[in-house]
Structure formats: structure tokens, C-alpha cells
Amino acid sequence: MRTETANKILTHIKEKDEISPHLLADYLEISHQAVHRQLKKLLSQNLIFKAGRPPKVTYSLKPMIIQNATIWASSNNAPHIPPNDIYCQTRDVFTGRADRLLADLQRHTQNDNLSFLLSSVVGEIGNNSFDHNLGNWRDIPGLYFTTDLSAHIMVLSDRGQGISATLKKIKPQIKDDEEALTTAFYEHLSGRAPEQRGNGLKFVKKIITENNWELEFRSGMALCVIKNNITNITKSNINIPGTLAIIKF
Amino acid sequence: MRIELQKFGKVLTSRPAGKEAWLVAQAYTLSDKKPNEKIEVDFTGVQVLTPSWADEFLTQLKKSYTKDVILLPSDNPTVKAALEIIEKE
Numbered sequence: 001m002r003t004e005t006a007n008k009i010l011t012h013i014k015e016k017d018e019i020s021p022h023l024l025a026d027y028l029e030i031s032h033q034a035v036h037r038q039l040k041k042l043l044s045q046n047l048i049f050k051a052g053r054p055p056k057v058t059y060s061l062k063p064m065i066i067q068n069a070t071i072w073a074s075s076n077n078a079p080h081i082p083p084n085d086i087y088c089q090t091r092d093v094f095t096g097r098a099d100r101l102l103a104d105l106q107r108h109t110q111n112d113n114l115s116f117l118l119s120s121v122v123g124e125i126g127n128n129s130f131d132h133n134l135g136n137w138r139d140i141p142g143l144y145f146t147t148d149l150s151a152h153i154m155v156l157s158d159r160g161q162g163i164s165a166t167l168k169k170i171k172p173q174i175k176d177d178e179e180a181l182t183t184a185f186y187e188h189l190s191g192r193a194p195e196q197r198g199n200g201l202k203f204v205k206k207i208i209t210e211n212n213w214e215l216e217f218r219s220g221m222a223l224c225v226i227k228n229n230i231t232n233i234t235k236s237n238i239n240i241p242g243t244l245a246i247i248k249f
Numbered sequence: 250m251r252i253e254l255q256k257f258g259k260v261l262t263s264r265p266a267g268k269e270a271w272l273v274a275q276a277y278t279l280s281d282k283k284p285n286e287k288i289e290v291d292f293t294g295v296q297v298l299t300p301s302w303a304d305e306f307l308t309q310l311k312k313s314y315t316k317d318v319i320l321l322p323s324d325n326p327t328v329k330a331a332l333e334i335i336e337k338e
Contacts, residue, residue, distance in 0.1 A: 098260070116326060117330075124299045131264055199301075207327075
């Protein structure tokens with residue numbers, strides 16, 4: 001639930017494209033501390049992003065496809081069924097869309113190898129959702145899959161069991177969502193016994209890192225960010241019961 | 250014998266597709282294999298390969314015919330990355 005102040009901040013950032021906390025405080029006529037508290041909350045909700053370093057910090061709105069996917073993925077109750085161009089109820093639908101994405105990427109980037117690599121990352125993340133959640137979706141089955149190639153963003157999300165619940169079946173000692181993500185991105189095991197492999201997210205990490213792209217991967221209360229060749233797994237302020245992956249290339 | 254993976258598709262990403270390809274290969278291709286005959290796996294024409302598909306097909310192939318499997322070189326970056334990942338096991 002957003003406060004009136006938070007809504008005013010979002011509206012004003014939208015009007016200005018980007019704005020400093022100082023100008024926001026002046027506009028809203030509230031203290032700098034109050035502005036920073038609100039900005040921190042909005043950052044944690046994946047609605048805005050921060051650029052620059054003090055004293056030249058500015059805030060901008062996150063692209064709508066990221067905001068919408070985050071709201072869909074984090075909703076406590078079953079959200080609406082996404083539009084047909086976003087929703088892949090079954091793997092077959094996802095496979096068809098992933099095949100079309102490859103052709104779109106080739107046209108857009110004019111670079112076959114880059115398109116193949118991006119397509120492999122999308123294929124691995126999207127298929128993981130079906131591999132690990134078939135018959136076990138929380139509410140809405142399938143995958144939320146959308147792209148904005150001109151903004152170089154691709155988003156995938158599911159309302160499945162999440163990484164922690166999946167991995168705990170074969171590694172019960174996992175104590176929280178951060179440890180589960182660490183296991184998924186670094187250790188070789190599979191969440192779907194008796195298959196012995198669980199290399200999907202290690203593969204994704206390798207491709208993202210080697211190509212200097214960015215990945216934001218959320219599951220439960222954990223967040224994995226791969227950026228500038230560095231992988232950082234931290235506690236998140238948003239709960240994503242299934243998974244949410246944002247790829248920037 | 251040579252198995253041309255592009256005959257299973259140019260985009261090889263999902264586990265079910267890899268599993269199906271493995272079953273088909275066993276039934277219709279590998280059944281003709283002579284003792285000690287080498288199996289060359291040809292990646293020509295494959296655009297996208299993921300570890301999930303490769304695990305269902307190549308890992309099973311290598312388990313079943315340990316000494317006979319030869320993976321032919323490929324310039325495709327997803328083939329290289331997927332093989333590197335599954336071969337770490």
C-alpha cells in the first residue's frame with residue numbers, strides 16, 4: 001500500500017523524468033529525511049531507480065514493464081491473468097514466443113551470436129519455471145514474459161513455489177531465501193530429484209557476466225543482482241513468492 | 250555414425266524436448282550402432298543450446314556410450330557455454 005506522499009513522489013518523478021531528493025523535498029515541502037524514507041521504500045518496491053553518486057544523486061521511474069511485472073509477481077492474492085501477449089499459460093506457448101523472440105532479437109541487434117546468447121538465457125529461465133512448478137503453481141499457472149527490445153529489457157516471472165521451497169526438497173538445511181539463491185547461482189545440484197543437474201542459473205550467471213549484461217533475480221525475500229561482472233545476493237524488501245527475473249542487455 | 254542435432258531443431262532449450270530427442274535417438278538412430286563404432290555429435294545449424302536440453306540428451310548419451318561419443322567442435326557461443334557447464338559435473 002502506497003502513501004499519498006509516495007504517490008506524489010511517483011507522479012512528480014514521472015513529470016520530471018529524473019529529479020534529485022533536494023528538489024523533491026522542496027516541491028513536497030517536507031524534510032529531506034522524510035523524502036529519503038519514501039525514496040528508500042519506493043526503491044525496495046522496484047518502482048524507481050537511483051543514479052549517480054552523492055552529492056549528484058537523481059531518481060527516475062523504473063520502466064513500466066518492470067513495475068507491472070513486480071506488482072504481478074509480488075501480489076499476495078491471485079492477480080489478474082496477464083494479457084495474451086505477456087501470459088504463457090503452458091510451455092508450448094512460451095516456446096513459441098521464445099522462438100519469435102530469437103527472430104526479433106536478430107532483427108533488432110543485427111548480431112546473431114548475441115541473439116543466440118540472450119535467447120538461451122530466456123529459454124533457461126522460462127523453462128525452469130515449468131520444470132519446477134508444473135502442478136504446483138500457487139494460483140495462476142504459467143509464465144509472465146514480456147520484453148521491450150528498444151529499452152533492452154526482458155522480464156520473466158512465475159507464481160510458483162520459488163527457489164527456496166524447490167531446493168529445500170533436496171537440500172533441507174537451506175535456512176533462508178538468500179542461501180537458496182546462493183545455492184542456485186553457485187552450487188551444482190538440482191531442485192528436481194532424481195535429476196542430478198541444476199545448472200540453469202549457473203549458466204545464466206556465466207552468460208550475463210561474460211557479456212557484461214545485468215540480471216536482477218528475485219525469489220522469496222532474496223535478490224541476486226549481477227552487474228558489472230559482480231554477483232551480489234542480498235535480502236530484499238519485496239516478497240516474490242515465485243520468481244522474477246529482469247534482464248538488461 | 251553422426252548425430253546431427255539440428256535435425257531435432259535449431260533452438261534446443263527445454264528438458265522435455267531434450268528427453269524426447271533422446272528417446273527418438275535411441276529408438277531410430279542408436280539402435281543401428283555397431284559395437285565400438287564412434288558417435289559424432291554435430292552441432293552445425295544449432296542456434297541455441299541450453300544445459301537443460303543438453304543434460305537430457307548429451308549427458309544420457311555420454312552415460313550410455315562413454316568411450317564412443319565425440320562432440321564435434323562448434324563456434325556457437327551457446328553450445329560452448331552449455332557444454333562447459335555440463336562438463337563441469
